[in-house]
Amino acid sequence: EIVMTQSPATLSVSPGERATLSCRASQSVSSNLAWYQQKPGQAPRLLIYGASTRATGIPARFSGSGSGTEFTLTIGSLQSEDFAVYYCQQYNNWPLTFGGGTKVEIK
Amino acid sequence: EVQLVESGGGLVQPGGSLRLSCAASGFTFSTYAMSWVRQAPGKGLEWVSSISPSGESTYYPDSVKGRFTISRDNSKNTLYLQMDSLRAEDTAVYYCAPRRSGPNPFDYWGQGTLVTVSS
Numbered sequence: 001e002i003v004m005t006q007s008p009a010t011l012s013v014s015p016g017e018r019a020t021l022s023c024r025a026s027q028s029v030s031s032n033l034a035w036y037q038q039k040p041g042q043a044p045r046l047l048i049y050g051a052s053t054r055a056t057g058i059p060a061r062f063s064g065s066g067s068g069t070e071f072t073l074t075i076g077s078l079q080s081e082d083f084a085v086y087y088c089q090q091y092n093n094w095p096l097t098f099g100g101g102t103k104v105e106i107k
Numbered sequence: 108e109v110q111l112v113e114s115g116g117g118l119v120q121p122g123g124s125l126r127l128s129c130a131a132s133g134f135t136f137s138t139y140a141m142s143w144v145r146q147a148p149g150k151g152l153e154w155v156s157s158i159s160p161s162g163e164s165t166y167y168p169d170s171v172k173g174r175f176t177i178s179r180d181n182s183k184n185t186l187y188l189q190m191d192s193l194r195a196e197d198t199a200v201y202y203c204a205p206r207r208s209g210p211n212p213f214d215y216w217g218q219g220t221l222v223t224v225s226s
Contacts, residue, residue, distance in 0.1 A: 044152065046214055095166075101151045
């Protein structure tokens with residue numbers, strides 16, 4: 001099983017600042033990596049797939065990078081609606097696995 | 108507009124059974140692989156099972172293999188999850204999610220249905 005490790009667990013950021021979230025895979029997942037956003041009481045929403053492709057309707061301030069085992073989600077200038085939990089997920093191998101999540105909170 | 112409506116959750120005793128359903132609309136159901144993903148209260152996301160577009164192939168993690176069965180009815184645009192021998196650790200919100208065939212992410216998610224396993 002591929003273990004996905006996200007860091008940090010919690011990120012405190014002021015509105016307007018940049019946020020950088022990391023995700024590491026225990027073995028290569030190529031570019032088969034997605035990022036999801038989840039707000040309290042809501043279902044997750046796909047942000048990024050293929051490590052760097054924004055899903056439909058996702059603002060340009062969200063960007064993804066990386067391949068193999070190291071991945072990054074960058075939120076360029078945090079808006080109030082971006083404070084949420086973010087999960088990475090690999091879909092290269094069965095079982096499909098998620099990281100433990102990074103909570104982005106208001107500083 | 109894609110719509111995914113899960114139902115069938117509720118309170119069940121340990122060792123009991125429950126069948127979840129997911130009614131899908133707004134996309135060509137029969138061409139998408141479908142999956143269930145769960146989230147225990149206050150915890151992260153865990154993939155539970157997947158099924159190919161035709162229903163011929165199914166996939167499970169070890170945590171539910173032999174206890175859960177995923178199926179689909181393409182004529183009704185509906186996905187199912189039969190859960191048997193339920194345990195307290197199966198308590199979670201269960202989401203259904205479509206995936207395009209091949210290595211692809213979960214494009215959309217339903218709002219989920221809560222399953223509580225407790226005596």
